[in-house]
Amino acid sequence: MLEVSQLSVGYGEFQVLFDISFKVKKGSTAVIVGPNGAGKTTLLKTISGLLPIISGSIFLDGIPIQEKKPHQIVEMGIAQVPEGGRIFPYLSVEENLKMGSFPKRAREKFKDRLKWVYELFPVLSERKKQLAGSLSGGERQMLAIGRCLMSEPKLILLDEPSMGLAPLIVTHIFKLIQDINTQGYTILMVEQNVKKALQLADNAFLLESGRIKIKGSKEEFFANEYIKKAYIGL
């Protein structure tokens, strides 16, 4: 579904990503793990068109998207949940969700999607009239994911959904992400919580200082000595 090939990205003179290549299969969950500053967020921002590339290409279902603008990419079916959720604090929960269905493609089925998102996240339905800024950290993350689902994406990019959340809530959020995946949505997730993230993954990539060091299946990652030592702590 998503294919990234020989991608290099930088901020001005400073190159962050070097020669990144990987594929995400339709219906699968792929996880990119790695330490702070490895370029994980940069990679996601590049895929959703928020950053310009130096070289390389990105394909969605075989169509190159690296030249496209962010709103065109969303229209094509890639939606991103930005780091920290970035909900609109002064809009109500429901208004936040409404903003998610802003793309033309999503406007028609708006009502059905809203119902579905409320079923998925009952807590949002209870608080639909509340200002989003008054939600707890976990609820905000759910709202951010729900808002992204409103655009009816094919591929969901998740940027550190566990950031700043209590362990119990992280488990809950990851369970929800798994549910969303089983409903047929392809997921590409960036995470620092390596152990939890790998449990969800079909495929995983280790990103270190801008390069992909290791690629493999969940089992291969759990068996890898380097990963065990450096990231899982066994």
Add this chain to the structure above:
Amino acid sequence: MKRSYLYFLGTLIFIGVLIFPHFVSNYIIHIAVLILIWSYVSTVWAYMGRFGLVSLGHGAFLGIGAYTSGLLFNNFHLTPLVGMFIGGIAAAIVALILGYACFRFGVIGDYFALVTLALAEVIMLLIIALREFTGGSLGFTLNKMGNSFLYLSSDSKIFFYYLALAFVILSILIWKKIDKSKIYKAMRAIGEDELASASLGINVIKYKVIITIISAFLTALGGSLYGQYITYLNPHTLSGVGVSLDIAFKAILGGMFNIWGPTVGTILIVTMEETFRGIFGSHFIGVSEVLYGIALICFIIFLPKGIYGTIVNKLSKK
């Protein structure tokens, strides 16, 4: 019950506004016309301001509008009814170039305000530099036309009173129209978080440019109207930093997030200026400006939502 009461009050005020100029002196009508014109301008300024696009350079658009229609009239005898739209289009083009350049390269918030501030100054200096056409810093006087609606010219202040009132009503109607449109939804999200908006598929640059163009175009119409009323165009009163800040202050003071906020702010500031000038004008030169400045600072510190905004918030909470 409460709603019908508000409608009643609104109708009463509207009737009052309609018949008011027939009972007062020419001086009061003059103040009222100024209030209406500046209410209109600061309302269209707030089209952008309320979404976090704070422009400190609307004097640029005001000047472009006034000078374009004024020069076309004096030199080519073109009616301001047409000239003001040409001025509006010229301002819209400047807004398009400035807006696209700023938003494309992520110039936002305070930096955007500074760029617009520079624009106002550039337009004023340009008007002064093109002395042969514009009369430089001395300005120029519009040719006399007597009473003619076609040339938006009249010796009667009441004519301008109703004309300016129509402009204010127009600006309120457009505000409501924007509120019902996609632009409103997009801009509200952009105003809260640009990156999140972009990742939701909102074309951030497009919507920001659109709202800037609408605001610039309408501001230029206001400039032209002001020129027709005063019949004397001067770069310092129509463009530059001073006017630009005045426009922004009026809207901010009244409350730029509320539809009637800029109007309330304008009424307050213009009356305050006139009162202070009346009291201190000839005895203590400069005191009126000082008092005006102090009052402004107090309002901004203690009522950040603006006067009208604060009152509306208090009432709606009850």
